[in-house]
Amino acid sequence: MLLSDEQISLADAARDWLAKRTDLAAARADGAALAALYSADDVRAAAELGLTSLLRPAEGGTFADLAVVVEELGRAGSPLPLGQAALVARLLDQIGIGAAVSDAVADGAALAVPAAAEPDDAAISGGPGADGTLTLAGRAAAVVGGLGAAWLLVSAALDDDRALALVPAASATRTARTTLDLSRDIAAVDLHGVAVPAGDWARVGAGLAETLDQALALIHILDAVGAAGRLLDMTVGYVKEREQFGRPVGSFQAVKHHAATMAVDIEAARLCGHDAARALDSGDLVVAGTAVAVAGSVAGEGTSRAASTALQLHGGMGFTWEHDLHLFLRRIKVDELVRGTPRQHREHLIATAG
Amino acid sequence: MSVDWGSGTELGEFRAQVRAFVAGHAPGRAARAGVRSPENAEELAELRRWIAALFEAGYFGADWPVEFGGDAGHDPRRDVVVAEEIARARAPMQLGGNALAASALIRFGSDEQQARLLPAIRSCDDLWCQLFSEPDAGSDLGGMRTRAVADGDDYVVTGQKVWTTNGHWADRGYLLARTDPDAPKHKGITAFAIDMDTPGIDVRPLRELTGTSDFNEVFLDGVRIPAAAVIGRPGQGWIVANASLAEERNGVSAAVVDLQLAWEDLHALAQKIEIDGRPALEQADVRQRFGALRAEIRACALLGQSSFTRWRAGRERVIDAPAGKLWFSELNLRLNEFAVDLLGARGILTEGDTDAVDSGRWQDAYLYARAYTIAGGSSEIMRNLIAERALGLPR
Numbered sequence: 001m002l003l004s005d006e007q008i009s010l011a012d013a014a015r016d017w018l019a020k021r022t023d024l025a026a027a028r029a030d031g032a033a034l035a036a037l038y039s040a041d042d043v044r045a046a047a048e049l050g051l052t053s054l055l056r057p058a059e060g061g062t063f064a065d066l067a068v069v070v071e072e073l074g075r076a077g078s079p080l081p082l083g084q085a086a087l088v089a090r091l092l093d094q095i096g097i098g099a100a101v102s103d104a105v106a107d108g109a110a111l112a113v114p115a116a117a118e119p120d121d122a123a124i125s126g127g128p129g130a131d132g133t134l135t136l137a138g139r140a141a142a143v144v145g146g147l148g149a150a151w152l153l154v155s156a157a158l159d160d161d162r163a164l165a166l167v168p169a170a171s172a173t174r175t176a177r178t179t180l181d182l183s184r185d186i187a188a189v190d191l192h193g194v195a196v197p198a199g200d201w202a203r204v205g206a207g208l209a210e211t212l213d214q215a216l217a218l219i220h221i222l223d224a225v226g227a228a229g230r231l232l233d234m235t236v237g238y239v240k241e242r243e244q245f246g247r248p249v250g251s252f253q254a255v256k257h258h259a260a261t262m263a264v265d266i267e268a269a270r271l272c273g274h275d276a277a278r279a280l281d282s283g284d285l286v287v288a289g290t291a292v293a294v295a296g297s298v299a300g301e302g303t304s305r306a307a308s309t310a311l312q313l314h315g316g317m318g319f320t321w322e323h324d325l326h327l328f329l330r331r332i333k334v335d336e337l338v339r340g341t342p343r344q345h346r347e348h349l350i351a352t353a354g
Numbered sequence: 355m356s357v358d359w360g361s362g363t364e365l366g367e368f369r370a371q372v373r374a375f376v377a378g379h380a381p382g383r384a385a386r387a388g389v390r391s392p393e394n395a396e397e398l399a400e401l402r403r404w405i406a407a408l409f410e411a412g413y414f415g416a417d418w419p420v421e422f423g424g425d426a427g428h429d430p431r432r433d434v435v436v437a438e439e440i441a442r443a444r445a446p447m448q449l450g451g452n453a454l455a456a457s458a459l460i461r462f463g464s465d466e467q468q469a470r471l472l473p474a475i476r477s478c479d480d481l482w483c484q485l486f487s488e489p490d491a492g493s494d495l496g497g498m499r500t501r502a503v504a505d506g507d508d509y510v511v512t513g514q515k516v517w518t519t520n521g522h523w524a525d526r527g528y529l530l531a532r533t534d535p536d537a538p539k540h541k542g543i544t545a546f547a548i549d550m551d552t553p554g555i556d557v558r559p560l561r562e563l564t565g566t567s568d569f570n571e572v573f574l575d576g577v578r579i580p581a582a583a584v585i586g587r588p589g590q591g592w593i594v595a596n597a598s599l600a601e602e603r604n605g606v607s608a609a610v611v612d613l614q615l616a617w618e619d620l621h622a623l624a625q626k627i628e629i630d631g632r633p634a635l636e637q638a639d640v641r642q643r644f645g646a647l648r649a650e651i652r653a654c655a656l657l658g659q660s661s662f663t664r665w666r667a668g669r670e671r672v673i674d675a676p677a678g679k680l681w682f683s684e685l686n687l688r689l690n691e692f693a694v695d696l697l698g699a700r701g702i703l704t705e706g707d708t709d710a711v712d713s714g715r716w717q718d719a720y721l722y723a724r725a726y727t728i729a730g731g732s733s734e735i736m737r738n739l740i741a742e743r744a745l746g747l748p749r
Contacts, residue, residue: 240746240748260741260744260745272656298649298652345649349644
């Protein structure tokens with residue numbers, strides 16, 4: 001259950017690259033996240049590193065590898081929805097549609113992200129026509145990366161089954177949302193009346209749609225773990241430097257205990273997140289469902305608590321707009337609340353208890 | 355919930371073997387929460403037979419040197435399996451004092467000590483107690499004041515120890531005492547293996563808040579012990595003690611099984627008891643608590659597994675052991691507080707009352723739970739450790 005040498009190298013490479021590429025100052029500009037905060041060049045460079053193709057079956061990619069990368073995206077506060085894009089490439093390959101889009105995502109020519117209704121909302125629905133067209137209705141309330149993406153992979157209910165439909169993002173009505181998160185673009189996507197021609201959608205079992213939901217939840221869990229890890233580093237650095245009463249505030253036991261609690265919460269969240277990634281790799285939907293819910297419950301609460309403590313330990317400095325701290329605190333809260341809240345994860349855990 | 359090394363594998367078969375053995379040999383006494391002493395001589399005799407049987411079967415002591423009955427090709431994962439299966443049967447664990455003494459003797463004991471004392475640990479003819487804590491030296495163990503003064507070929511020990519589990523039953527004691535009052539705090543301490551029937555030792559049971567007596571105060575007044583009782587070298591006691599404390603590795607995996615069983619039993623109970631005319635388990639807040647606890651127990655298991663895996667791979671970190679201890683002890687407290695609260699007004703009834711739920715098991719566990727957040731390094735000490743040694747915050 002420890003990271004392999006290859007995974008450690010992957011994490012290091014992603015971390016170095018993201019540290020150079022991520023401009024957190026840009027996120028602080030008013031209304032910045034109302035558009036994608038990254039360039040086409042960023043996407044191409046990420047693809048060159050293999051970050052958008054690492055889940056493709058032909059690459060032998062695993063969710064365990066994805067977990068490592070997504071954690072680094074959170075740690076960097078990156079605007080790039082690379083986990084989501086890698087997931088779309090995998091699903092397209094698996095169901096055998098949109099080969100050109102899958103290749104384009106892997107090459108970095110375009111981004112594609114999943115669009116699914118939030119767990120508490122009505123599902124997006126699809127109506128099949130006689131000519132093989134699928135007509136969509138419904139809405140995805142919070143599509144992370146939805147503004148910058150060229151393509152959307154829509155998860156829709158189809159009779160008692162599910163469908164995955166690939167649609168050009170421009171064909172849907174996208175509304176930029178003003179959210180707590182300043183570091184990523186988030187869109188509401190209205191799919192009403194979007195017609196998907198035969199060949200661009202596929203009927204899939206409930207299992208694959210569930211895998212998509214689990215993987216999306218996992219991406220936000222690990223993103224939060226990475227962001228919280230960054231906050232822990234920032235906090236430890238700050239309390240070692242900041243002096244009051246003639247000594248570093250980090251020498252006070254009240255501060256030490258807060259920092260230690262952060263470290264333990266983040267470690268538990270990280271272990272649960274990586275365990276869920278391995279569970280997804282196992283292909284057992286029930287095991288994966290439990291592991292994702294465990295991670296969502298532990299990490300959702302733990303990372304938000306760690307972020308809140310990080311702010312407390314930074315004192316007034318952390319309360320300023322200019323400090324990066326709030327960018328991560330905001331991002332972590334959004335990660336907690338989209339694609340499954342701790343409340344929903346806990347209900348899953350009790351509803352499925354034998 | 356236990357560590358899954360696969361059924362049908364060699365370890366899976368080993369687990370089945372241990373499970374059958376435990377079912378056939380474990381004492382029949384009713385389990386109380388936590389680490390508890392035998393309540394009478396019969397229970398003590400049963401406990402000795404049980405521990406001896408585990409050594410005899412090779413389930414305990416397999417990591418010992420071969421000349422003392424260990425297994426040269428021992429796989430440490432087997433120790434985890436054994437601990438988990440004993441916990442699953444709610445049977446008594448290895449005695450903490452015996453495990454600690456064995457570890458110290460194997461690493462630091464003289465040939466004579468090893469030959470004399472280790473076989474009696476295997477047969478459980480000797481029951482050991484740990485004489486470390488003092489009234490004024492708990493978390494600050496280095497501040498101990500019990501003195502051992504060299505006198506000819508002997509040492510004469512005077513002082514007081516406390517929180518001595520099984521002290522009233524113990525045949526031998528693993529004692530830390532100050533031999534050099536002028537040396538720096540942690541350097542003047544020496545470890546000893548002493549006979550508990552030596553004149554001058556007075557053991558007085560302490561009654562805890564649970565109502566039972568599991569700990570003792572031990573008064574040492576001019577206790578004369580031979581220099582051959584020193585474990586390691588004089589002044590090396592702090593190193594000896596820390597090395598043996600670090601050997602305790604299977605605690606978390608067994609504790610996870612305890613938590614899992616408690617969760618399952620409480621879950622079953624919540625379907626029977628009613629709140630506002632409906633089963634408690636149908637209440638939204640109750641469901642949320644159960645869901646959260648299930649997740650936290652799984653996280654505890656992962657913390658334990660990760661720590662164990664890192665240790666085996668030589669990649670252990672400072673945070674691993676204290677994080678597991680903190681997570682378990684605080685989760686165990688939350689779970690048992692929740693259990694008592696869930697019972698509502700019936701939650702006030704304890705063992706001895708005819709209407710007590712599950713014979714007062716949850717109340718006993720609730721009262722006992724703080725033992726885990728205090729003993730073996732309090733939660734505060736664990737956080738200091740993490741902050742100073744893992745995060746590098748200034749002392």
